[in-house]
Amino acid sequence: MSLQSELFPLVSSAIEAALGPEHAGADPVLRPSQFADIQVNAALALAKRVGKPPREVAAQIVEHLPTDGVFGQVEISGPGFINLTLADGWINDRVSAMAADDRHGVPVQPAQQIPIDYSAPNVAKEMHVGHLRTTVVGDALARTLEHLGHHVVRQNHIGDWGTPFGMLIEHLLAVGEDSDEARLLESDPNAFYQGARARFDSDEEFATRSRTRVVSLQAGDADTLRLWTELVELSKRYFNRIYGALGVTLTDADLAGESTYNDELAAICDELEAAGIATMSDGALCVFLDGYTGREGKPVPLIIRKSDGGYGYGTTDLATVRHRVEHLGADRILYVVGAPQSLHLNMVWATARKAGWLPESVEVVHVQIGNVLGPDRKILRTRSGAPLRLMALLDESVATARAVIDEARPDLPEETRAVIAPQIGIGAVKYADLSVAHDSEYVFDLGRMTSLTGNTGPYLQYAAARVRSIFRAADAGPEQSRTSQIVVSEAAERALALELIEFGEVVAQVGESLEPHRLCGYLFQLAQSFSAFYEHCPVLKAADPAVRQSRLALCALTLDVLVTGLDLLGIESPEVM
Numbered sequence: 001m002s003l004q005s006e007l008f009p010l011v012s013s014a015i016e017a018a019l020g021p022e023h024a025g026a027d028p029v030l031r032p033s034q035f036a037d038i039q040v041n042a043a044l045a046l047a048k049r050v051g052k053p054p055r056e057v058a059a060q061i062v063e064h065l066p067t068d069g070v071f072g073q074v075e076i077s078g079p080g081f082i083n084l085t086l087a088d089g090w091i092n093d094r095v096s097a098m099a100a101d102d103r104h105g106v107p108v109q110p111a112q113q114i115p116i117d118y119s120a121p122n123v124a125k126e127m128h129v130g131h132l133r134t135t136v137v138g139d140a141l142a143r144t145l146e147h148l149g150h151h152v153v154r155q156n157h158i159g160d161w162g163t164p165f166g167m168l169i170e171h172l173l174a175v176g177e178d179s180d181e182a183r184l185l186e187s188d189p190n191a192f193y194q195g196a197r198a199r200f201d202s203d204e205e206f207a208t209r210s211r212t213r214v215v216s217l218q219a220g221d222a223d224t225l226r227l228w229t230e231l232v233e234l235s236k237r238y239f240n241r242i243y244g245a246l247g248v249t250l251t252d253a254d255l256a257g258e259s260t261y262n263d264e265l266a267a268i269c270d271e272l273e274a275a276g277i278a279t280m281s282d283g284a285l286c287v288f289l290d291g292y293t294g295r296e297g298k299p300v301p302l303i304i305r306k307s308d309g310g311y312g313y314g315t316t317d318l319a320t321v322r323h324r325v326e327h328l329g330a331d332r333i334l335y336v337v338g339a340p341q342s343l344h345l346n347m348v349w350a351t352a353r354k355a356g357w358l359p360e361s362v363e364v365v366h367v368q369i370g371n372v373l374g375p376d377r378k379i380l381r382t383r384s385g386a387p388l389r390l391m392a393l394l395d396e397s398v399a400t401a402r403a404v405i406d407e408a409r410p411d412l413p414e415e416t417r418a419v420i421a422p423q424i425g426i427g428a429v430k431y432a433d434l435s436v437a438h439d440s441e442y443v444f445d446l447g448r449m450t451s452l453t454g455n456t457g458p459y460l461q462y463a464a465a466r467v468r469s470i471f472r473a474a475d476a477g478p479e480q481s482r483t484s485q486i487v488v489s490e491a492a493e494r495a496l497a498l499e500l501i502e503f504g505e506v507v508a509q510v511g512e513s514l515e516p517h518r519l520c521g522y523l524f525q526l527a528q529s530f531s532a533f534y535e536h537c538p539v540l541k542a543a544d545p546a547v548r549q550s551r552l553a554l555c556a557l558t559l560d561v562l563v564t565g566l567d568l569l570g571i572e573s574p575e576v577m
């Protein structure tokens with residue numbers, strides 16, 4: 001439910017009744033207004049079509065607006081705008097119904113099957129801030145779409161195959177499977193990778209063994225596969241430590257790494273070649289697509305089999321599309337992947353459409369992830385210039401949050417502060433990733449994102465905790481207040497109620513546009529409206545018990561919307577702050 005969606009049909013019918021059936025379904029052009037709750041702007045455009053002055057057309061529309069308690073005040077202003085002020089009773093009914101509904105106005109949509117490709121770190125490599133962002137954004141989308149009633153299938157396309165694995169396996173053998181060096185895969189995978197690399201670059205014999213190992217791996221040699229599995233297992237522990245710290249919903253059951261598709265790659269190439277979609281060029285099997293050209297108009301190929309016979313990233317991604325359509329029954333497929341991979345994905349999809357593996361009825365979307373930058377506006381690194389360790393970054397954020405809460409609430413018991421510091425620190429990192437458009441860059445700034453003021457996670461968590469404290473002071477849970485009738489009177493509580501009833505529509509929009517930052521923006525505005533309300537309208541000290549009840553009910557609904565909204569973003573709401 002939202003103001004727009006409720007009023008659209010009402011005003012549209014009034015236009016039809018006023019101007020005739022040829023205007024059926026006319027867009028009332030509803031816009032926010034400074035002077036009223038909402039403004040109808042349609043009269044200006046309609047005036048030209050019916051050949052009458054806009055103010056006259058506006059007056060005709062007004063005559064046909066419902067008179068049964070929807071609007072409190074209707075005014076024509078300026079050249080022909082219609083300013084609509086809702087009747088308080090209308091708002092009361094809407095917001096009270098929303099409080100009693102346990103979905104708080106969020107619709108249940110006809111279920112679609114939606115595979116979401118997100119996170120996708122690489123085995124034996126550090127997850128970087130880009131992986132962090134796809135993990136956080138993908139998880140928020142998964143939660144939101146699920147809440148809207150869809151069947152989400154999480155697909156964690158980890159990089160667990162390719163030529164470096166010969167070197168990595170040989171390094172694992174050289175250091176010993178039970179060695180401390182091998183354990184680095186769980187804690188500091190880049191250190192392990194660099195160890196392997198150093199050996200490869202300095203030891204000719206090792207390099208030769210590594211190349212032979214790649215061949216054995218591809219041939220399915222049992223011992224080699226066992227070592228490869230060990231490598232992946234150790235890396236999984238590392239991924240899961242990060243996922244655990246982040247509180248994301250990914251589990252081992254969602255892993256569908258590159259290696260999953262090995263057995264399909266030969267057939268994919270054969271089919272594309274047989275269909276004439278792929279052709280040999282300089283020894284490699286390539287797909288050339290209309291409209292994909294590089295410098296000087298030279299066609300850019302999607303290479304699906306290299307001249308050495310190996311398959312590439314594109315071949316595996318063709319397999320992901322086919323699998324998701326054929327076996328996962330996808331209606332809509334999301335790839336939450338870094339923006340620079342856009343060309344790659346578009347070529348893969350165009351090829352899949354040509355091959356008939358991706359029917360037009362299936363929508364596929366690249367949810368582009370923008371870069372996370374350091375203060376120097378370059379890719380985020382440590383102060384020493386080394387690539388960042390994600391676990392260290394999360395630890396630092398929790399420590400910063402701890403300092404913030406120590407300063408703000410020294411009165412809270414030590415155990416409580418220990419519980420809420422990770423909630424705040426992790427919430428801050430996630431919110432920073434979510435609150436800007438997913439495809440824009442932003443500068444990672446721990447100080448700003450853990451701040452208790454501004455458009456931050458901690459500010460919203462604090463807003464929710466503050467509502468909880470009202471119920472603690474009232475010595476009552478919010479539950480009792482959910483069935484109370486809400487009656488707005490003061491301007492600030494009316495504004496809060498109008499903000500609240502938008503929630504369902506905002507969540508639906510996030511499911512449609514795949515833009516979690518819209519939900520962040522909404523929650524931020526809601527928290528501000530609540531602040532204004534709390535400043536102007538006494539709740540526990542309200543003299544009239546009915547007013548107190550109504551205001552407590554508004555508080556309970558605000559709390560529910562804040563907590564539900566944060567939960568859809570994957571952010572926890574501390575009990576106290």
Ligand code: ARG
Pocket residue numbers: 117120121122157158159317320335337
């Ligand atoms: N592992 C890749 C990387 O780290 C991301 C994979 C994204 N998903 C996909 N289906 N291509 O860049």
